[in-house]
Amino acid sequence: MPGASRRGFLLGGAGVALGAIPAAVPNADPTPPAHTGHGTGHGTTPGTGHSHGGGINGPTFRGGTVDHVANGFNPTQLLRDFDYGKVSKLPGGRTLREWEIYATDREIEVAPGLKFEAWTFNNRIPGPTLRCRAGDRLRVRFVNASAHPHTMHFHGIHPAEMDGTPGIGRGVIEPGGDFVYEFDAVPFGLHLYHCHVGPLAEHIARGMYGTFIIDPPEDRPPADEMVMVMHGFNTNFDGQGNQLYAVNGIPFHYMNEAIKVKRGQLVRIYLVNVLEYDPINSFHLHGNFFDYYPTGTRLEPTEYTDTVVQAQGQRGICELRFPYLGKYMFHAHKSEFAELGWMGFFEVTE
Amino acid sequence: MKSPVTRKLLPGWTLVAITIAIAAVALTALAVLGSRALPERTGPPVEELTVERTALSPSTIELTLRNTGPDAVQVAQIFVNDVYVGFTGATEPLGRLATETVRLDYPWQEGHPLLISILTSTGAVIEHDIPAAVATPVADRDLLALMVLLGTYVGVIPVALGMVFLPVLRRAGRSLVRILLALTVGLLAFLAVDAAVEGLDLAAQTGGAFGGPILVFLGAALAFLALTAVDRFLQKRSGETADGQRLALMIAIGIGLHNLGEGLAIGSAYAVGELALGAALVVGFALHNTTEGLAVVTPLTRQKPSLGRLAGLGLLAGAPAILGAAVGATVSNAAVASLLFGVGVGAILQVIIQITPALRDQAGKLLSLPVLGGLSAGVVIMYATGLLVAV
Numbered sequence: 162m163p164g165a166s167r168r169g170f171l172l173g174g175a176g177v178a179l180g181a182i183p184a185a186v187p188n189a190d191p192t193p194p195a196h197t198g199h200g201t202g203h204g205t206t207p208g209t210g211h212s213h214g215g216g217i218n219g220p221t222f223r224g225g226t227v228d229h230v231a232n233g234f235n236p237t238q239l240l241r242d243f244d245y246g247k248v249s250k251l252p253g254g255r256t257l258r259e260w261e262i263y264a265t266d267r268e269i270e271v272a273p274g275l276k277f278e279a280w281t282f283n284n285r286i287p288g289p290t291l292r293c294r295a296g297d298r299l300r301v302r303f304v305n306a307s308a309h310p311h312t313m314h315f316h317g318i319h320p321a322e323m324d325g326t327p328g329i330g331r332g333v334i335e336p337g338g339d340f341v342y343e344f345d346a347v348p349f350g351l352h353l354y355h356c357h358v359g360p361l362a363e364h365i366a367r368g369m370y371g372t373f374i375i376d377p378p379e380d381r382p383p384a385d386e387m388v389m390v391m392h393g394f395n396t397n398f399d400g401q402g403n404q405l406y407a408v409n410g411i412p413f414h415y416m417n418e419a420i421k422v423k424r425g426q427l428v429r430i431y432l433v434n435v436l437e438y439d440p441i442n443s444f445h446l447h448g449n450f451f452d453y454y455p456t457g458t459r460l461e462p463t464e465y466t467d468t469v470v471q472a473q474g475q476r477g478i479c480e481l482r483f484p485y486l487g488k489y490m491f492h493a494h495k496s497e498f499a500e501l502g503w504m505g506f507f508e509v510t511e
Numbered sequence: 512m513k514s515p516v517t518r519k520l521l522p523g524w525t526l527v528a529i530t531i532a533i534a535a536v537a538l539t540a541l542a543v544l545g546s547r548a549l550p551e552r553t554g555p556p557v558e559e560l561t562v563e564r565t566a567l568s569p570s571t572i573e574l575t576l577r578n579t580g581p582d583a584v585q586v587a588q589i590f591v592n593d594v595y596v597g598f599t600g601a602t603e604p605l606g607r608l609a610t611e612t613v614r615l616d617y618p619w620q621e622g623h624p625l626l627i628s629i630l631t632s633t634g635a636v637i638e639h640d641i642p643a644a645v646a647t648p649v650a651d652r653d654l655l656a657l658m659v660l661l662g663t664y665v666g667v668i669p670v671a672l673g674m675v676f677l678p679v680l681r682r683a684g685r686s687l688v689r690i691l692l693a694l695t696v697g698l699l700a701f702l703a704v705d706a707a708v709e710g711l712d713l714a715a716q717t718g719g720a721f722g723g724p725i726l727v728f729l730g731a732a733l734a735f736l737a738l739t740a741v742d743r744f745l746q747k748r749s750g751e752t753a754d755g756q757r758l759a760l761m762i763a764i765g766i767g768l769h770n771l772g773e774g775l776a777i778g779s780a781y782a783v784g785e786l787a788l789g790a791a792l793v794v795g796f797a798l799h800n801t802t803e804g805l806a807v808v809t810p811l812t813r814q815k816p817s818l819g820r821l822a823g824l825g826l827l828a829g830a831p832a833i834l835g836a837a838v839g840a841t842v843s844n845a846a847v848a849s850l851l852f853g854v855g856v857g858a859i860l861q862v863i864i865q866i867t868p869a870l871r872d873q874a875g876k877l878l879s880l881p882v883l884g885g886l887s888a889g890v891v892i893m894y895a896t897g898l899l900v901a902v
Contacts, residue, residue: 216570216616220595222588274587274632396634404590404628404636413595500594 220500224273226417232269234285236409237418240387243374244289251298258293258346259300264307264334264356264369271394271405272412272502280307280356280367286410287390287435288354288371295349295378304339311364314357315373316474319344326357333358349377351431351457351476353390366395366403366437372476374431377460384427384480387420391434391442391471391493391503402438405502406493412502415491419508424486430479431457434471442503443470444479445494451481468494483509556582558631561718562639563610563844565783566647572615574627574639575844578605579718585632591617592626604632608720619644645784650841658778658836665777665796666770666832671825672797673804680812688812690885692869695762695806697889699866702769702803703859705893707731709776710852716845726846730853731860734768738861756820758810758865763827765862766803769855770828774835775848782840799896802889803828810869 229235246258262282269286271277282288293299303313310333314325322330323344331340356369372388393403394412405412422428430451434442445468452462453469457478469477483489492504521529559580566573572591578584586601600613619625625641648654680691710727717723738761745757780786807828808821816824839848872879 216597217618220590221597222595223598272588272630274585275630275634276632277634394634396630397636398634404630404634497593501590502595 220413220502220504221416222273222413226414227270227273227411229411232411233267234410236407236411236414237420239285239287239290239409240389240420241385242290243292243386243388245292246299256294256297257300258297259302260289260291261302261304262289262313264303264305264309264311266307266309269368269410271396271407271410275396277394277396278367280309280311280364280369282313282369282371286368286370287388287392287433288369290372290374290388290431291354292374292376293346294376295346297346297375299342299344299346301342302339303334303342305334305336308336309364310335310358311356311369312358313342313354315342315344315354316352317344317373317375318347324357325354327359346375348458349375351433351454351478353433353435353474353476355435362400362437363398365435366393366398366400368392370435372431372433374457381429381460382427384429385422386429386431388431389433389444391432391436391444393436393439393498393503395438400438403436403501406436406498407502408505413504415505419488419506421508421510422483424509424511425482425484428481428483430481431476432469432471432479433476434473436473439495439498441470441472441495442498443468443494445492446479446481446507447490448485448487449481449483449489451479454478454480483507486510556633558582558584558633558635558637559718560584560586560605560629560637561716561720562627563717563846565639565641567619567641567644568646570616570618572617572619572625572627572641573612574615575610575612576601576605576629577610577718577720578607579720581607583607586611586613586629587632587634588630589613589615590628590630591615591619621645643784648782648840654840655837658781658840659833661777661781662774662830662833662836664793665800665836666774667826667829669797669800670766670770670804670807670829673801673806674808674821674825676805677808677811677821680809683812686872686881688809689870689872689879690881691805691809691812692866693882693885694889694892695809696863696866696870697886697891698802698806698893699762699765699859699863699889700886701890701893702766703856703863705897706769706772706852706855706859710772710849710856713845713852714849717849721846724849726850727853727856730850730855731857732853734854734857735861736857738764738858742861742865755810755812755814756816758869759807759814759816759824760827761865762810762862763807763824765855765858766806766828767831768851768858770800770803771831771835772848772852772855774832774837775839775851776835777832778836778839778841779848780839781836795896799893800829802892802896810866 244260246260249257251257265281265284267279267281267284268276269279279286291301301313305311312325312327312332312334323342324330325342327333334340352373352375354371354373356364358364370390370392372390389408391408393407394405395402396404407414432444436442450465450467453464453466454462455477462480469479471477486509489507489509490504491507492499557580559578560576561579562574563577564575576586583604583606585604589596589598594617597616598613601611605611615627622643622645625644627639627641629637629639631637680688683691707727710730711724714724714726717726722729741764742757742761745760749757777786804825807824835851867877870882871877
């Protein structure tokens with residue numbers, strides 16, 4: 162009965178001005194929070210991360226960066242790390258590519274001071290970027306060194322028993338087990354792979370995904386190529402959403418270490434969205450536009466834009482050149498994701 | 512028999528010392544060996560943080576955290592309304608019951624809600640909700656002056672107003688005085704229940720580190736016992752059993768302790784911007800608390816207290832609201848507040864017990880019809896004036 166309680170009265174009472182009181186009220190006319198001069202000193206405040214900030218200067222982690230050495234990977238290196246596998250020729254001249262991929266359970270520092278119990282392919286998030294050419298024969302030996310059952314499910318065209326789906330073909334690969342996924346590289350384009358064991362959302366959210374690129378028969382024009390896998394971390398594993406968003410493993414990483422590119426050079430971004438729990442993700446580039454090739458399965462762009470939206474599993478190739486020098490931000494144009502980690506910088510130099 | 516010999520050989524204090532030493536050794540052994548015999552906990556660490564105090568200044572949010580759980584908690588990162596923020600403080604893990612203040616860098620907007628999510632080193636998320644952001648008043652002379660004014664409006668003036676009725680009460684006959692005393696008991700009973708409910712409400716916000724609801728009962732029990740002791744002392748000094756002056760003093764003390772808690776609630780409501788200042792507040796409390804003044808003077812209808820004594824009683828009953836308001840607006844936390852609400856409850860219960868004998872009629876019957884009527888009227892008046900001020 163709120164009416165019977167004086168607390169209720171205190172909280173809800175209507176304010177009729179009373180002569181003596183307002184005059185003595187401190188902050189009776191509260192000054193809105195200062196919007197100028199706020200950044201003063203923040204660059205030097207210990208515990209704030211990148212130089213841009215905190216507060217009105219944008220989101221930031223306390224404590225700068227994570228321990229990449231302990232993690233065993235650095236997003237700056239993952240960016241341009243393409244794994245072409247062990248190459249040999251099959252009788253008849255076809256190219257055979259072989260990989261060995263391990264599933265592991267691993268603790269990763271995903272934000273300064275915050276450890277995430279990850280499930281990974283080859284001890285990294287995202288897993289290795291497997292790259293081949295259309296028509297190659299692919300052999301992926303998958304070893305499950307994790308304590309949990311896993312599979313590798315590739316996007317692409319292949320027989321059912323090579324699909325890495327529970328109950329089909331070999332199905333689930335139990336801990337300690339291994340299996341060779343073997344299929345042809347079709348169709349050319351930008352694809353992905355991920356674990357498909359249930360609960361699927363958890364297996365993906367824990368970090369079991371990677372990029373799978375099939376180059377067209379004729380090379381695309383030479384470019385500074387990079388992979389960006391958009392994903393998140395549900396740090397408390399409640400399945401209700403993500404506390405952290407990132408590209409290539411560590412939130413805000415490219416805020417601290419801007420991606421260095423050359424002015425005028427063609428830049429090609431293989432952009433993949435595997436974000437779990439949120440329906441869509443997006444990519445927006447500042448100060449520039451790009452040609453967009455959805456799924457990379459056609460050689461003609463469908464769009465010239467600065468923002469693309471991708472649902473989970475969608476991917477596409479962005480091609481652009483930076484005409485000007487300087488730093489250009491890129492981020493999810495879902496501001497919430499951006500301010501929870503999914504943002505970074507390009508730095509254009511001569 | 513041996514015991515006289517033992518007693519002779521070992522003075523009492525030695526026996527006590529030896530007993531304590533044996534108990535200490537046993538406890539130490541149990542702690543060292545016993546804990547090893549038990550398996551590790553099967554679950555993950557239990558990470559709990561309670562925000563005991565929030566202070567907002569332009570572009571800064573200051574939170575005083577307390578670890579209310581069993582395990583150490585390391586704050587890793589913090590986001591406010593889905594934005595990661597830079598912050599200082601809590602760089603080391605917080606042990607059980609340890610407290611630490613973090614300062615967040617966030618351009619909050621006046622009046623808007625804030626959801627603060629604290630990520631621990633294990634990725635657990637501890638949320639703290641600020642329903643409406645309001646700049647926290649700075650504890651300076653102006654604030655203190657305001658709290659004195661508020662305490663005077665809601666405590667001192669209403670009580671004094673009620674005491675003004677003394678001459679009217681004087682003209683009443685014995686039976687009417689009994690009814691008025693019954694009315695007072697009704698008022699006090701209402702206040703006790705009201706304070707208990709508020710105290711338990713507050714205790715729920717403390718995270719339970721200091722006992723949660725137990726704090727209210729602890730405060731009530733201690734206040735009850737302390738006031739009983741005070742009463743025994745006064746009784747001894749005056750040599751009478753049912754002195755009206757003493758009863759008035761006890762009622763004033765009880766109501767005073769209650770008003771301390773009330774002031775605390777008002778002060779802290781002001782500090783978080785939830786207190787609507789204005790005529791409604793002052794008039795409402797005048798109506799609601801005037802009854803308290805009435806309660807103080809009812810036992811004095813057959814006495815001739817000096818004006819100074821009356822003023823003293825009034826201040827004793829009303830002025831603690833000032834102290835409460837000042838503490839509430841500056842340093843109070845929910846645990847202290849719930850303890851003080853408990854103190855108010857205990858004090859009032861003690862006073863009720865004091866008054867009860869005076870309710871007996873000539874035949875020695877306690878719950879006569881007029882007394883029942885008075886009790887009911889007291890409860891209903893408090894309820895009704897409570898409703899009135901809630902409008």
